Amino acid sequence: MIKAGIFGGTGYTGFELVKILQKHPSVEINFATSKSFAGQTLNEIYPSAPNLTLIDGDEAPLDSIDVAFLCLPHAAAAETAVKCLNAGVRVVDLSADFRIKDVDTYNNWYNHQHPAPHLLETAVYGLTECAREALPNTNLVATPGCYPTSILLPLMPILHSRYHIASPIIADAKSGISGAGRTPKQNTHFVEASNNFSPYKIGRTHRHLPEIEQVMNWWRPNSPQLIFSPHLLPVPRGILSTIYVTLNEAPNEAEVRELYGRYYQDESFVNVLPEGQLATLAHVTHTNKCVIGITVAGNSLILSSAIDNLQKGAAGQAVQNMNVMFGFDETSGLI
Numbered sequence: 001m002i003k004a005g006i007f008g009g010t011g012y013t014g015f016e017l018v019k020i021l022q023k024h025p026s027v028e029i030n031f032a033t034s035k036s037f038a039g040q041t042l043n044e045i046y047p048s049a050p051n052l053t054l055i056d057g058d059e060a061p062l063d064s065i066d067v068a069f070l071c072l073p074h075a076a077a078a079e080t081a082v083k084c085l086n087a088g089v090r091v092v093d094l095s096a097d098f099r100i101k102d103v104d105t106y107n108n109w110y111n112h113q114h115p116a117p118h119l120l121e122t123a124v125y126g127l128t129e130c131a132r133e134a135l136p137n138t139n140l141v142a143t144p145g146c147y148p149t150s151i152l153l154p155l156m157p158i159l160h161s162r163y164h165i166a167s168p169i170i171a172d173a174k175s176g177i178s179g180a181g182r183t184p185k186q187n188t189h190f191v192e193a194s195n196n197f198s199p200y201k202i203g204r205t206h207r208h209l210p211e212i213e214q215v216m217n218w219w220r221p222n223s224p225q226l227i228f229s230p231h232l233l234p235v236p237r238g239i240l241s242t243i244y245v246t247l248n249e250a251p252n253e254a255e256v257r258e259l260y261g262r263y264y265q266d267e268s269f270v271n272v273l274p275e276g277q278l279a280t281l282a283h284v285t286h287t288n289k290c291v292i293g294i295t296v297a298g299n300s301l302i303l304s305s306a307i308d309n310l311q312k313g314a315a316g317q318a319v320q321n322m323n324v325m326f327g328f329d330e331t332s333g334l335i
Helices: 012-022 076-086 105-109 144-161 208-219 254-262 311-326
Strands: 002-005 027-033 068-070 088-093 141-143 169-175 227-234 239-246 270-272 289-297 300-305
Touching: 002 012, 002 105, 012 027, 012 289, 012 311, 068 076, 068 141, 076 088, 088 311, 105 208, 105 239, 141 311, 144 169, 144 239, 144 254, 144 289, 144 300, 144 311, 254 270, 254 289, 300 311
Parallel strands: 002 027, 002 068, 068 088, 088 141, 169 227, 270 289
Antiparallel strands: 169 239, 239 300, 289 300
């Protein structure tokens, strides 16, 4: 058994982690923290939660845990990561603090000087399906954002392929309201969001854009520019992304399907849907899965992708990474 601490246990992602780790056969939750609710129990906030007393993060007994999950705002997560690493605790960070490798890019997009730039080079970008070799040997994992996960997994095979891709790639993505976090905001109130559907931060303004383009360029140097258009979907959870990739010549759909099938044939959490099926939220909510639908229309490859933003887009992927770090079965606690 390993012992885990959860920093930021009362947000949607933190609570999702508690639910997953509760049923994990090799993990014991030693503590969960909260600034706002320290001294209360988690089931006072979420009635279905265990009777877990919340503590202030500054009082967390780091010597009692093997791994820390950080469900904290950017900057605060990096500061906590430094404390944990100095105490010999391995860290799975769910914030954006260690996803972007270039410190100036981080500073510009997050309007904040990075608290621990010396850790950026060694942090492993934890898209598990392409990070397995690095995960067992790292003490710091940057769990990808929810939108990036929903876009990068369907793009990975085509970006690694021989196909010539024209610019731009378009990602039209829709997220459930829990993606905005638990802190109340006017546009996520029920009256504002119900029976509504709205784009936000379109163009080149969403903070996940540099993260996605960074990884695209790892996989294919000088990768095409991405047009990323996020939308607020009036459902509690899930992300549906439709991605348009223009190729220089019309692809053979059977060959594309063979490429994707070969790429993901051994993956427990990525399913390529049969011909004629498109990804939907119903495929994935409350699971750690990503499903990918493939459509060929002339020179266009249209990829539909669905994940649960709180699972494969956050807590589930974090546990998947932890499983690989510690040598557990990758699916432990997740199915």
